[in-house]
Amino acid sequence: MDEKIIDGKLVSGLITEEIKNELSFLSITPGLALILVGSNPASEIYVKMKEKKCKELGYYSVIDIQPASIPENELLALISKYNNDVRIHGILIQLPLPKHINEKNILEAVDYKKDVDGFHPVNSGRLMAGEKCYIPCTPAGIHELLLRYKVETSGKNTVVIGRSNIVGKPIANIMLQKAKGANSTVTICHSATKNIADHTKRADIIIAAIGKPGFLKGDMIKVGAVIIDVGINRIEDPSSKKGYRISGDVDFDECYPKASLITPVPGGVGPMTIAMLMRNTLDAALGRIYS
Numbered sequence: 001m002d003e004k005i006i007d008g009k010l011v012s013g014l015i016t017e018e019i020k021n022e023l024s025f026l027s028i029t030p031g032l033a034l035i036l037v038g039s040n041p042a043s044e045i046y047v048k049m050k051e052k053k054c055k056e057l058g059y060y061s062v063i064d065i066q067p068a069s070i071p072e073n074e075l076l077a078l079i080s081k082y083n084n085d086v087r088i089h090g091i092l093i094q095l096p097l098p099k100h101i102n103e104k105n106i107l108e109a110v111d112y113k114k115d116v117d118g119f120h121p122v123n124s125g126r127l128m129a130g131e132k133c134y135i136p137c138t139p140a141g142i143h144e145l146l147l148r149y150k151v152e153t154s155g156k157n158t159v160v161i162g163r164s165n166i167v168g169k170p171i172a173n174i175m176l177q178k179a180k181g182a183n184s185t186v187t188i189c190h191s192a193t194k195n196i197a198d199h200t201k202r203a204d205i206i207i208a209a210i211g212k213p214g215f216l217k218g219d220m221i222k223v224g225a226v227i228i229d230v231g232i233n234r235i236e237d238p239s240s241k242k243g244y245r246i247s248g249d250v251d252f253d254e255c256y257p258k259a260s261l262i263t264p265v266p267g268g269v270g271p272m273t274i275a276m277l278m279r280n281t282l283d284a285a286l287g288r289i290y291s
């Protein structure tokens, strides 16, 4: 076992077992609707992985695949159907959506009590206010890793690279809260940040979520930093069977020697996203967030 590696695969397996154990004492069937619009190859894989996990846990799951040409009003009607379906406790709209569809209208149409992705403004607002809510799955997974690996975060400098609504903004909000595994001084770097290395060099914890393969180099971090790599970038690779390989946002080989802890890609943050989705869906079925 490599003491420096944060093993997301292992932790996601532990969470799966915890959910199975909890369900064994209950007589409920959590239900999740997975809505996929169009045929983005990465999205298809993610949705299938999510359904597979539902099956493993005995959840009721529906994959609803719609053509990329679906008009917005039809997609809204579909969401309304699942909002009113008592077997469904969680609704997930796989992103990105086709350009003709207004993402905001769609995400706001999901009943916030079934918003297991945490993208509805009620949930993002409550997250910012430090109130109970659904937390987006990838940021929730990062926080869970920091907790389980007992990373000292209170009073530390946490630098988030990337300001997306899916990862950057919510993880920055989580790390800012006066809570366990958080309470950090948070800096968010983005495309307009003048010299990102000035910030990352002072960081105790770096969360890289910008979608640029190998962006974070060894000379941009300090010795002992904790490095969390959220990147899942497809790189063409004719020598691979699939024709591509997956690379993170961190130059692992350069950062590993200086880091005190680091997530690999794959096997770091990635597996945590689905585990947290399953936990959010269980919470939804039990009325733990909103009763």
Ligand code: GUN
Residues within 6 Å of the ligand: 092, 093, 094, 095, 096, 117, 137, 138, 166, 273
């Ligand atoms: N696309 C990329 N990440 C995510 C995610 O966490 N949830 C959804 N619904 N779509 C995504």
